[in-house]
Amino acid sequence: MGEPAAQSAPLAGLTAIVTGAGRGLGRAEARELARLGANVVVNDFGQPGRDGSGEASAAPAEETAAGIRAAGGRATAHLGDVADFEQARALVQLAVDTYGQLDILVNNAGILRDRMVFSMSEDEWDTVIRVHLKGHFNTTHFAAIHWRERAKAAGGPVHGRIVNTSSEAFLAGSAGQPNYAAAKGGIVGLTTSTALALAKYGVTANAICPRARTRMTEDVFAGFQEPADGTLDVLAPEHVSPLVGYLASPAAAGVNGQLLVVHGGMVAIAERPRIAAKFDAPHEAFSFDELDAVLTPYYAARPPNETFAAAEVLGLKHG
Template sequence: MAQPLEGLTAIVTGAGRGLGRAEALELARLGAQIIVNDYGQPGRDGSGSASAAPAEDVVAEIRAAGGSAVSHVGDVADHAQARALVRLAVETYGQLDILVNNAGILRDRMVFSMTEDEWDSVIRVHLKGHFNTTRFAAAHWRERSKAAGGPVHGRIVNTSSESFLAGSAGQPNYAAAKGGIVGLTTSTALALGKYGVTANAICPRARTRMTEDVFASIPAQQGGQDAADGRLDALAPEHVAPLVGYLASPAAARVNGQLLVVHGGMVAIAERPRIAAKFDTAKDVFSFQELDDLLTPYYAQRPPEETFAAPEVLGLKHD
């Protein structure tokens, strides 16, 4: 029986560790040929010298399991290196079918203390990195579609975050980048749908080196992957990877422009923001007093958990 992704080629960025590694292994298990991209810097803030070891280790895992993979050590936030990454997939396997954007760094700081470099570096790696790879993958699929005279199989899975959905006080750069990724995703979905390409974003919750501080207070359930019964930690990246595999497959052809929250055996589909209330002026233009009379009572009776800046958004508060 054919595997869901048999014969398809996937790029997974930031695939040397954590979520990216789990996603690359899952796509390979489902039959895809993998380009494992990772810059290999040891610091989660993007510090340290680049290393081929993380990407090559994952390639070795995939090959040991009978799959096909090659590594790419490069910075996806660099336009030329992102172009080379897509070219590597095409030159190695003939075409690109799946792009999973996962690469990222953290430089957390409260907004009143954040430096320009801390802002720029996170926006660069997350948001520009997603754009760069998407730009060259999109051009590849557009050319293929024109040559074929119809739609092709193209899948983009972007990585956003609940930091964008509910706010994160110490991560204004990260939250902004993740919000921008959702905007990039929906724009891409609209632009590429006619070529057979879908673009979706996920908000994963997983225990990795990127989130070790965030989830430090949440104990590993069932003792993690080494538990006697073999059950996974509820925050293991392996809980996220199956959704990525599904979104990358032909089965998800009608899933486009979506935002999905995923962790611990749960998938939640987020809807577009809806209008919660609407007020019309009794005159030609609102006055201050009229707005005060309408909006102040409205917000006075609205519970705080219904605002965007609350951890209870989507009912996913974890403590």
């Protein structure tokens, strides 16, 4: 299925970094940003295993960048591990050296090492937290320095956009992914903190929870068949990338510190946790019996296994 022609180029003259862009979601996002006019630095570590195993290779990043150039866009490939502080610095510097400045950062790179919490090793925990959470921090740190310096030199706000990748595993829980769910929750916290810190410089930071058929989700969506009639797969990454393009654009200047769920032609805006109920102690402090009297019946009346997620929005069922 061919891509629709762009009606405008809202990202013309802007430069973007997309991490983990050699395959899947990152590749679709890099292509969309280029289609909208951006220069794109395509980052990928190129390891063949979705658990981060195997030898690093420049081939996936080079292939995505070459495809963008073949379509008339501008793209540069970068082989690097964003969870390495100095390699993240070099990635941001490459964008600045190649295109003059950085305007958009899309953090997408990640791996999976799934295990139940009672079976997970220390290395399986540390590695996933490192790639997802530290990787998001590292690139954000150096991009933030760049934008702060530019804003000071300009004497006012600049165009800066961060789009981070969280997950419904954080929103609704994922029993076999305590490392991944924790990392994705941390990314939301990093995003909202960054949004507050950089707003005065003209920079926004938002997070998305995408659902798409990629190498990382091949087991999750194994039961969902791709359409045979040539129509766009409901789980295609191309359903996610337009939202990334919008959040990267000047049109989204008023969108900051937000969490959005996106898949299959749907975008849902997630609210921050709100107080669902409140109980006041009859005296200076609660006793055990007083807490038992108010909390036990309250939770008994709620659905079993209820999480923070809006299940009706996410299309999930209580287990």
